[in-house]
Amino acid sequence: MHTLILTLGVLVIIGSLSYLRVSLMMSTLTVFAFLFATHFVTPVPMGLWVVFAILAVPLNVSPVRRALLSKPILKVYRSIMPEMSSTEKEALDAGTTWWESQLFGGEPDWQTLHNYPQPRLTAEEQAFLDGPCEEVCAMVSDFEVNHELADLPEDVWKFIKEKGFFSMIIKKKYGGLEFSAYAQSRVLQKLSGVSAVLSSTVGVPNSLGPGELLQHYGTAEQQNYYLPRLAKGEEVPCFALTSPEAGSDAGAIPDFGVVCHGEWQGEQVLGMKLTWNKRYITLAPVATVLGLAFKLRDPDGLLGDQKEIGITCALIPTTTPGVVIGRRHFPLNTMFQNGPTQGNEVFVPLDYIIGGPKMAGQGWRMLVECLSVGRGITLPSNSAGGAKSIAAATGAYARIRRQFKLPIGKLEGIEEPLARIGGNTYLMDSASALTTTGIDLGEKPSVISAIVKCHLTERLQKVLIDSMDIHGGKGVCLGPNNYVGRGYQGVPISITVEGANILTRNMIIYGQGAIRCHPYVLAEMEAAFLDNEQQAIAEFDNALFGHIGFSLSNFSKSVWMGLSSARFTSAPTSDVTKRYYQHLNRFSANLALLSDLAMATLGGDLKRKERISARLGDMLSQLYLASATLKRFEDDGRPEQDLPLLQWAVEDSLYKLQTALESLLENFPVKGLGRTLSWLIMPWGKPVRAPSDKLDHKVARILQTPSETRDRLINGQYFKAIESNPIGIVEQTLHQILAVEPVYDKICQKLGKKVPFIFLDKLAAQGLEIGAINEEEAKQLCEAEVGRLKVINVDDFDPIELQAKQLPKQQHKAA
Numbered sequence: 001m002h003t004l005i006l007t008l009g010v011l012v013i014i015g016s017l018s019y020l021r022v023s024l025m026m027s028t029l030t031v032f033a034f035l036f037a038t039h040f041v042t043p044v045p046m047g048l049w050v051v052f053a054i055l056a057v058p059l060n061v062s063p064v065r066r067a068l069l070s071k072p073i074l075k076v077y078r079s080i081m082p083e084m085s086s087t088e089k090e091a092l093d094a095g096t097t098w099w100e101s102q103l104f105g106g107e108p109d110w111q112t113l114h115n116y117p118q119p120r121l122t123a124e125e126q127a128f129l130d131g132p133c134e135e136v137c138a139m140v141s142d143f144e145v146n147h148e149l150a151d152l153p154e155d156v157w158k159f160i161k162e163k164g165f166f167s168m169i170i171k172k173k174y175g176g177l178e179f180s181a182y183a184q185s186r187v188l189q190k191l192s193g194v195s196a197v198l199s200s201t202v203g204v205p206n207s208l209g210p211g212e213l214l215q216h217y218g219t220a221e222q223q224n225y226y227l228p229r230l231a232k233g234e235e236v237p238c239f240a241l242t243s244p245e246a247g248s249d250a251g252a253i254p255d256f257g258v259v260c261h262g263e264w265q266g267e268q269v270l271g272m273k274l275t276w277n278k279r280y281i282t283l284a285p286v287a288t289v290l291g292l293a294f295k296l297r298d299p300d301g302l303l304g305d306q307k308e309i310g311i312t313c314a315l316i317p318t319t320t321p322g323v324v325i326g327r328r329h330f331p332l333n334t335m336f337q338n339g340p341t342q343g344n345e346v347f348v349p350l351d352y353i354i355g356g357p358k359m360a361g362q363g364w365r366m367l368v369e370c371l372s373v374g375r376g377i378t379l380p381s382n383s384a385g386g387a388k389s390i391a392a393a394t395g396a397y398a399r400i401r402r403q404f405k406l407p408i409g410k411l412e413g414i415e416e417p418l419a420r421i422g423g424n425t426y427l428m429d430s431a432s433a434l435t436t437t438g439i440d441l442g443e444k445p446s447v448i449s450a451i452v453k454c455h456l457t458e459r460l461q462k463v464l465i466d467s468m469d470i471h472g473g474k475g476v477c478l479g480p481n482n483y484v485g486r487g488y489q490g491v492p493i494s495i496t497v498e499g500a501n502i503l504t505r506n507m508i509i510y511g512q513g514a515i516r517c518h519p520y521v522l523a524e525m526e527a528a529f530l531d532n533e534q535q536a537i538a539e540f541d542n543a544l545f546g547h548i549g550f551s552l553s554n555f556s557k558s559v560w561m562g563l564s565s566a567r568f569t570s571a572p573t574s575d576v577t578k579r580y581y582q583h584l585n586r587f588s589a590n591l592a593l594l595s596d597l598a599m600a601t602l603g604g605d606l607k608r609k610e611r612i613s614a615r616l617g618d619m620l621s622q623l624y625l626a627s628a629t630l631k632r633f634e635d636d637g638r639p640e641q642d643l644p645l646l647q648w649a650v651e652d653s654l655y656k657l658q659t660a661l662e663s664l665l666e667n668f669p670v671k672g673l674g675r676t677l678s679w680l681i682m683p684w685g686k687p688v689r690a691p692s693d694k695l696d697h698k699v700a701r702i703l704q705t706p707s708e709t710r711d712r713l714i715n716g717q718y719f720k721a722i723e724s725n726p727i728g729i730v731e732q733t734l735h736q737i738l739a740v741e742p743v744y745d746k747i748c749q750k751l752g753k754k755v756p757f758i759f760l761d762k763l764a765a766q767g768l769e770i771g772a773i774n775e776e777e778a779k780q781l782c783e784a785e786v787g788r789l790k791v792i793n794v795d796d797f798d799p800i801e802l803q804a805k806q807l808p809k810q811q812h813k814a815a
């Protein structure tokens with residue numbers, strides 16, 4: 001009994017020390033001090049001293065530890081370490097880690113998050129948003145673009161080229177706008193609220209493509225030639241990586257180039273013959289310069305000893321003989337320029353390689369490095385912007401449209417999807433802002449960019465489905481007055497491009513996160529690759545024992561936070577948000593613990609156990625999204641009125657986190673371990689619950705009622721009430737309807753009965769007749785009726801207008 005109590009005492013001390021991440025030596029000394037002090041009160045059994053000595057000496061004496069433990073473990077480690085292709089290695093090396101590594105590490109420092117600067121626009125960026133951006137929004141009718149022209153109108157193409165929309169990433173010295181990532185994001189958000197074709201046309205040249213690649217890797221000559229031309233819109237770029245045979249597995253492209261001599265502009269030069277067949281290439285049909293990824297071979301050794309040089313990126317003017325472009329794909333009725341391109345043995349000089357011949361074979365690294373940034377801006381911004389405009393329009397529509405004598409937005413059933421739209425929108429905008437903050441701080445956050453690409457496009461899809469359901473037939477019938485149907489149709493495009501979401505969720509987020517964000521895994525892997533065995537053992541030993549201490553700490557944290565419901569953990573606030581930080585502390589420790597256990601039990605198989613990887617990735621993603629939302633609330637000055645949006649977004653993320661944790665434990669590959677862990681880390685059951693009906697009600701009200709909170713939620717979008725912008729008309733009508741409701745009430749009062757809230761113009765006349773209202777009020781009612789009808793009505797067409805191909809009979813008739 002005595003020994004048992006002492007042993008328990010030692011275990012509690014070790015647990016507490018590991019919780020606090022105290023070093024091994026310090027922990028050993030503390031245990032020794034405890035046993036020594038206890039000895040004066042009651043003798044410590046000899047057996048316990050022996051066990052202590054057997055463990056303490058090898059663990060603390062480096063040469064003994066290395067020989068007895070680290071060396072044999074390194075041998076086993078090397079045998080189970082997963083094989084890694086060079087493309088995978090390059091993908092892992094690309095980019096940097098940032099705030100997500102704190103979330104992965106089990107002990108996030110919230111002050112660090114709060115200290116990141118609040119994103120801000122310069123005067124020049126703001127002027128661009130208020131000027132050219134608003135102007136181009138007024139020039140575009142999404143229905144005309146998609147249904148009538150199958151393209152942006154010519155004047156819009158000219159305008160976006162001339163005003164520098166394609167040059168947001170290009171440096172000023174080349175004539176570009178050189179905007180911050182945050183400013184780019186705000187531009188794309190605004191454009192995407194008006195037309196996905198407009199935002200993707202602007203987004204692509206500013207994302208992964210020739211401009212970005214040239215700025216980072218181009219030769220001075222290439223930069224001086226192309227960048228000013230791209231900035232002025234004299235060149236339209238595209239970037240072609242995807243082939244029919246290689247989509248997600250882009251490293252497997254069969255397109256190739258062969259180094260050879262050939263004739264170029266009348267002279268014999270060293271060049272390459274390129275053969276490619278690419279598809280799905282955005283802007284390819286109208287491009288003047290084609291960024292091309294292919295595998296370069298040098299069978300005759302003209303460049304050196306290496307015969308298979310590897311993935312290489314080149315810039316090919318589309319006027320080069322043999323380049324085939326011009327045909328178009330038809331992506332889900334969203335008519336941005338997208339199509340295939342081919343070339344067969346097209347000869348170009350080696351100077352066409354981006355960065356010149358020295359960059360031959362560096363293409364994959366170039367692409368993944370640029371993707372770490374571009375993927376964090378374009379699609380997340382388009383998604384957040386789309387969601388903001390749809391949130392405004394859906395809230396307004398739900399307030400204007402009445403059924404069963406009530407605005408449908410007051411019906412509980414509609415409140416549920418409305419709340420999802422509001423909460424998701426708040427979270428998406430927050431995540432987009434935090435990510436661009438990181439990029440503007442100089443990060444290339446490869447893990448975060450994968451998280452926001454995947455989760456923001458996914459959440460946009462949910463927002464659009466909810467919006468469609470709320471709009472009923474109004475959402476279904478396409479036409480100039482439908483602002484939701486095309487987005488709903490087109491959203492799978494965002495889900496597919498720049499790393500399709502299933503792949504990104506299952507392989508990339510955790511696959512990269514585990515290695516890049518973990519404080520020790522990369523060091524262990526690097527040590528295992530070292531040729532010098534002594535150095536390998538020494539470095540592996542350091543990383544391994546750091547790793548073991550880290551795991552023990554996360555175990556102690558998870559158990560203690562499970563028992564105490566994380567109530568004693570630190571949080572930077574003391575109001576209602578405090579519990580959110582505490583739950584995040586707990587889930588962060590759980591993620592770190594389970595990640596280590598999954599790696600330890602599955603080893604190299606974890607790469608193939610995609611669903612385990614996906615759930616760990618979900619935990620990391622939700623931690624990031626929730627923390628971004630809390631950060632935004634801080635940045636906004638903690639406005640109390642915005643609390644329902646914050647609460648909904650964080651509670652939803654926490655609930656998703658918990659769901660991922662539960663299903664991970666239920667499916668944990670080692671039988672029994674999952675259940676034991678579940679019992680250890682969630683001893684009182686599920687710690688969090690989904691947003692309540694009461695909270696849903698509050699968020700739904702925010703969406704339907706003009707207020708500062710609503711303005712902050714939909715801030716920066718385009719709401720001018722003009723014919724081509726139906727979202728602007730809905731917004732205007734919301735204000736009109738709310739303004740005339742008291743007028744309507746007056747009439748009803750005078751009439752002594754509630755009349756239907758329809759035919760407001762007739763009601764106005766009646767109100768005047770019975771003396772219930774004045775002329776001005778009658779006028780307001782008539783105007784509101786015009787808006788109301790516009791909002792609830794749908795478009796109809798002459799059958800011929802809907803025929804893409806005219807039937808011979810009708811052609812004949814027309815003639």
Ligand SMILES: Cc1cc2nc3c(=O)[nH]c(=O)nc-3n(C[C@H](O)[C@H](O)[C@H](O)COP(=O)(O)OP(=O)(O)OC[C@H]3O[C@@H](n4cnc5c(N)ncnc54)[C@H](O)[C@@H]3O)c2cc1C
Nearest residue numbers: 239240241242247248280281282331497498500502503506
């Ligand atoms: C409209 C549009 C525009 C595009 N623009 C460009 C462009 O400008 N330039 C360019 O080079 N490319 C472009 N793409 C290509 C785009 O990047 C690819 O479509 C994308 O990489 C997916 O390839 P895929 O369509 O062949 O799907 P596949 O690779 O065939 O994938 C099919 C499904 O399998 C899943 N999957 C694949 N591997 C795994 C895995 N290991 N684990 C789990 N799931 C997996 C995917 O997530 C997907 O759901 C565009 C595509 C579209 C549709």
